[in-house]
Amino acid sequence: MIFEIEITDRTAWDAYRKVAGPVMAQGGGRFVINSTDPEPLEGNWTPPTISVVEFPSIEAARDFYNSPAYQATIPMRERASRGRGILVDGFSAPGAAKENTT
Numbered sequence: 001m002i003f004e005i006e007i008t009d010r011t012a013w014d015a016y017r018k019v020a021g022p023v024m025a026q027g028g029g030r031f032v033i034n035s036t037d038p039e040p041l042e043g044n045w046t047p048p049t050i051s052v053v054e055f056p057s058i059e060a061a062r063d064f065y066n067s068p069a070y071q072a073t074i075p076m077r078e079r080a081s082r083g084r085g086i087l088v089d090g091f092s093a094p095g096a097a098k099e100n101t102t
Contacts, residue, residue, distance in 0.1 A: 027064030
């Protein structure tokens with residue numbers, strides 16, 4: 001999962017993280033990147049923060065996101081921030097990009 005988040009209420013964000021963090025960990029998720037200072041290289045993409053969360057599988061990531069426990073935290077996140085998120089299928093070997101077969 002990759003999220004671009006702009007925190008609009010730090011206190012509310014901290015409350016969200018206290019609840020959502022353990023739910024994510026229980027679902028098998030772990031932060032790979034959690035950057036509050038991304039450096040734009042190309043285009044007009046200037047996200048305030050970037051987070052990449054790794055799960056054991058894409059199915060585990062979907063199960064986490066759609067779980068009642070995480071869905072219950074989404075209103076907390078929406079009160080605390082604005083953002084966008086995507087789910088991407090990763091690669092199987094460190095450093096080896098998935099081959100595009102199309």
